[in-house]
Amino acid sequence: MGLFTMPSLGSDMEAGTLAEWLVKPGDRVSRGDVVAVVETQKGAIEIECFEDGVVDELRAEVGAEVPVGAPLALILAPGEDRPAERGPEPQHPKPPTAQPVSPLPPETPHGPAASPAARMRARDLGVDLAGLTGSGPGGAILLADVVPPAEVMPQPVPRADAQTEMRRAIAAAMTRAKREIPHFYLSATMDVQPARDWLSARNADRPPDERLLLGALFVRAVVLAARAVPVMNGHYRDEAFHPAPGVNVGVAVALRGGGLVAPALIGAERLDLPATMAGMRDLVMRARAGRLRGSEMSEGTITVSSLGETGAEAMAGVIFPPQVALVGIGAPQLRPWVVAGAIVPRHVVTVTVSADHRVSDGRQAARFLAAFEKQIATPEGL
Amino acid sequence: MTETEMRRAFIDALVGVAPDIDPGSLGAEDHIQRDLGLDSMDVLNLVAALHDQLGIDIPEADYPQIATLALAVPYLQAAGASRQG
Numbered sequence: 043m044g045l046f047t048m049p050s051l052g053s054d055m056e057a058g059t060l061a062e063w064l065v066k067p068g069d070r071v072s073r074g075d076v077v078a079v080v081e082t083q084k085g086a087i088e089i090e091c092f093e094d095g096v097v098d099e100l101r102a103e104v105g106a107e108v109p110v111g112a113p114l115a116l117i118l119a120p121g122e123d124r125p126a127e128r129g130p131e132p133q134h135p136k137p138p139t140a141q142p143v144s145p146l147p148p149e150t151p152h153g154p155a156a157s158p159a160a161r162m163r164a165r166d167l168g169v170d171l172a173g174l175t176g177s178g179p180g181g182a183i184l185l186a187d188v189v190p191p192a193e194v195m196p197q198p199v200p201r202a203d204a205q206t207e208m209r210r211a212i213a214a215a216m217t218r219a220k221r222e223i224p225h226f227y228l229s230a231t232m233d234v235q236p237a238r239d240w241l242s243a244r245n246a247d248r249p250p251d252e253r254l255l256l257g258a259l260f261v262r263a264v265v266l267a268a269r270a271v272p273v274m275n276g277h278y279r280d281e282a283f284h285p286a287p288g289v290n291v292g293v294a295v296a297l298r299g300g301g302l303v304a305p306a307l308i309g310a311e312r313l314d315l316p317a318t319m320a321g322m323r324d325l326v327m328r329a330r331a332g333r334l335r336g337s338e339m340s341e342g343t344i345t346v347s348s349l350g351e352t353g354a355e356a357m358a359g360v361i362f363p364p365q366v367a368l369v370g371i372g373a374p375q376l377r378p379w380v381v382a383g384a385i386v387p388r389h390v391v392t393v394t395v396s397a398d399h400r401v402s403d404g405r406q407a408a409r410f411l412a413a414f415e416k417q418i419a420t421p422e423g424l
Numbered sequence: 425m426t427e428t429e430m431r432r433a434f435i436d437a438l439v440g441v442a443p444d445i446d447p448g449s450l451g452a453e454d455h456i457q458r459d460l461g462l463d464s465m466d467v468l469n470l471v472a473a474l475h476d477q478l479g480i481d482i483p484e485a486d487y488p489q490i491a492t493l494a495l496a497v498p499y500l501q502a503a504g505a506s507r508q509g
Contacts, residue, residue, distance in 0.1 A: 245484050250472035253484070255464050298444050298461060326465050351464050352457070 044093055045101075046115040048080070048108045051087050051339040053363040054214035057109045058082045060102050069097045071117060076335065078114065083211035084303050085204070089336035095119045101159040106185040113162065156183035163188045208301035219360050223278075224399040227358045228407040231392045232415045233381070234374055238389055240421040256374070257348050258319035262424045264346050264369050265289045265310045265318070267413035273402045274395070274410050275343045277364040283401040288312075292345030292362060293322055295329040304362055305334045306342035315424050349373045356392040366398040367410070425478075425504055430497050434490075437473040441466050452494040480504055 048058055058080035065077045076088040077097075095117040102114045118124065156164070156171050160183045164171050169188055176183035219225075237259050245253040268275035268289045276285040290306040297303065305328075307313070307321045328334050347359045348371040357370035372392040379388035393414060397407045417424060425433070435447050438456070445460060456462045462470065470490070471482050480503045482490060490496040 242484060249481060250468060250475045253468060255468060257464060296463065298442055323465065323469070327469075 044095070044117055045113045046077070046091055046117050048102075048110050048112050048114055049089055049336050049340060050110045051080070051082055051089075051336050052084060052211060052215060054211065054218055055082060055110055057107050058087075059107045060104050060114070061086055062104060063100060065097045065100075065115075067097050067099055071095060071097060074337075080108075080336075083207040084301075084339070085208075085332040085334070087334050087336050087339055091117060093117065093119070095122070098124060101162055102185060103157050103159060106159065108185070113159070155181065157185060159185040160188050205300055208297075212301060215362065216360050219363050223361050223363060223366075225361060225396050226399050226404065226407070227394055227396050228404060228411055229356060229358075229392055229394040230411045230415060231390050232418060233379055233388050234391050234418060235388045237418050237421040238374070252316070254315065254319045255322075256351070258315060258322055259418060259421055259424055260348055260371050261291055261293060261307070261310070261322060261346050262313075262315050262318045263414050263417035264344065265291050265313075266417050266424070267410050268344050268367075269311060270413040271406055271410040273406050274367040274397060276366060276401075277343065278366050278398060278401055279364050283366060286343040288343070290341050290343045292342035292365070293325055294345060294347035294359075295326050297330065303329050303334065303339075304342065304345050304347070305329055305338035306345075308337060308341060344369070346371065356394055358394045359396050361396050361398060366401045367407075368396045369414070370394040370396065425501065427497055427501065430501050430504070431493065433478060434474070434493060434496050434500060437470055437477060440473055441469045450493060453492050455491050457491070474500070478504060480507060 051058065059082075060078060061081045062079040063077070064079065065071060065075075071077060071091050072094050073092055074090050077091045078089050080087050080089050098116040098118045100115050102108050102112075108114060116124075155176065161171070163169075163185060164174075164183075167188065171183055171188075174183050174187050175181075177187055234256070237256060241254060241256060241259065268291070272285045273283070275289055276283060278284075288309050289311040290308050291310040292304040292306045294302055294304040305325050307318065307325060310318060310321070313321055325334075325338070342362065342365060344365055345359075345362050345368045347357065347368060349357055350373055353373040355372040355375050357372060359368045359370040361368045370393070372394075374389040374391050376387055377390050378385050379390060380386075381388065393411060395407050395410055397410075435450060438450075438460075439445050439447055442460065442462060451459075454460055456467065456470070467487060471487070474490075475481050478500065480500055482503070486499070488495075489499040
């Protein structure tokens, strides 16, 4: 069984607002099912459950702001009983208040009207419900009304628009990255004419839905390079690097109107080039529509940020914590290039890897760039 | 398809890809990438939408021909006519 809790959907997320439940008590759920939609600074995110079971109880109400790690629902494994903590609990220490907190279950509430989640938190915090003012229907006490006794209610902050919220989320994550991660950067400029020519020939006789973009070749090359140099692929947590078994490649997506998100293509090492392209189209579409999944926001292992078809030629990007590398790919530039001893016009791109010096050093980053270049020089092998 | 219908179809496809674009203030010479900020994925989705809705397959080499409304309408009309003919 498990308490299903608010997941962290970004390195600096503190809370999310429950926007919608997609399950109800009694529903059977499987690992990976989308069970709720949570509104975050980065838009609405679909969150998945992490085990099989039956929804026993929803512990948060739509509209409630739920801190990361706080319970959203109780999900019981098949055949499992409710845990003992749900019954009377004489063995637990009394809450440090004179008034007894209403006993569970909430189906027969005593005292003031309160949501199950509010009762739960009040019990955890040792707060007397009778002393609280409810903001729910009929004065019912909601989760947000339950605050620790010593905690001063913060001044209500004017609800900034989504744009400002997104900017704040980016600011928080990037500030943390630059404060905590000792970045270093290696660049290489490489000939992408073979990739462009191969792509044009391949796309020529295909309908639009089957065409590939150069960006998909770059993402695929990053995935293969990450497999070749595993020290660039994983998470840095608790003062140690944890290499990832697979490659969940984050794809930075600029949002129209400003801001960006970098959802991950989960299990990208198992996707061939057309499947990588399809996955990227799907991610971009859902990023724009505000329908990304929690796992996509939190399980990336390395990120690609591509400047597109025209524009600036290089970018040294900021790593998304807890990842340990980010690959910045400039727009292709037409340049005089030496090929087999002759100067010829070629389209080249400058690839810059930002890496975490706690985890890797220049030699490994150089190996990563070399692996990428080898892949992009032989696009038919991608 | 008349010019007005084709203009409507192109704008519908464009707004489908980039819902924040206001059809009312869309200029005939606005470049879909430089002025309207479509990226390569958006352009591909626009081409795919035109293919689905009009049955017109725009090869990659012709993408510059749909870079503005003023360019796209006659190009799509000609492509639609040759497809029927």
